[in-house]
Amino acid sequence: MATQDVSPTLKLLEKSEKISQGAEAKIYRAQLHPTPFTSESNSDGENVLLKYRFHKQYRHPTLDASLTKSRVAGEARAIIKCLRSGVNVPGIRMVDAAEGVLGIEWIEGKSVRFLLGGGAEDEGDIVEDADAAKDEDEVTEVKEEDLLKEYGVSADVVMEMIGTELAKMHQADIVHGDLTTSNMMLRHPASPKGLQLVLIDFGLAYISTLIEDKAVDIYVLERAFSSTHPASEGLFAGVLKAYEKKMGKDWAAILRRLEDVRLRGRKRSMVG
């Protein structure tokens, strides 16, 4: 009875502001629900971030639909598991698996990459919002202490927060799969949930109990740190220290494996 030509979710995307685009998905900022209380000061309603896994012309339509659907579902499930395990992640606001759209909580804040002076990313990232690109172009040279001042924390404290969140995630047997400083945000202290380090983009996340997978996860972040943030060895040591503290007895095995991975790279076998 209610089927219309244009899907409601695609109509919503048309009215939304596109923020960035990668190979896999486009990112929009949208308002999903009309505001309930007109008397409230923020009468704009809550922003949501829409991650739209658009159709891939190079894939057979049937395969495309089933891949898209399972990836949206997989990302949503990983986020729910994180929420239940107390890992700071954005909440989910809507799912339209048929269209490949996942709506998640909008996080008021900036990426750790940006706050550490790594600049805003020019492609494929949800953390770089339009305002950041406009307003912050000139200030990328500014020292990270000044960027972080607004958040009332030092870089060392941020590293501790990262290590703690990663440990909580790994203790829940969730492997992120794409840990970079762009995929971590600091939630602004003035937002309702207060200052938090939030892990984002669970598009490559999966469940695993293997030491190997967790060690590789850490290794990928280590490499991301050294390539985006020059002379950051000291900072990353702070991440590992907090991770070690939170992981407790599980740490020794992961460290041993991490040392192996550092020697051989993230692929276990070089065959093929």
Place this chain on the structure above:
Amino acid sequence: MHTFHYPHLPTELSTVHVALFNNVTNSSEIRSRIVRASQLHGPDGEAEREAVNFAFIDARLICSVLHLQTAVYQAILAQAQDSLRTKTVHSEILWALNPTNNISEAIRRYGVADSTTSLIVVRISSPHLSNVQELMSRVVTGTLSPLEDLSNITDWTTVKKYHKLNTEPALKAVAKDSAQEHIVVNEIVTSTVATKSVSA
């Protein structure tokens, strides 16, 4: 009563009317009317089904307006895509709210029971339906209250039980701070409702 309009949704599903009733005294009557309406045939049946054409939701199990909006929105999406799991868009809201896939359990837990005293009534319609509040008041005997009152009604213990949250690390971390706990529970529950259509 609050009315939300979603311009991007199909016209006949674009308008959501939500009302919170406190001190409801005729819950058992509402419940038996819904049951009877589903069994009547002919024009009488049509008329009675139209009279109770609402979602009746136990307000104690709703954590926030966002929680409710999320369930309503996912139900409308399912209707718009012809993928309803239940018979109507209104019963789909109850299904979306319940963490399991069992429809009768969803209706038993989240729908109106004989003991219900706080009720959220939802009607999804086209923008042209005008006298919704009157239609609601004809069915429900109770005090129409602002949605803001919801925060005093939520039964967090039962919400946590139904969503099996008591043993989760997320709750243990905020065990001593009930305000913080409510934020965490609301986030998990709202996200679970949003994900319902793709959860195993």
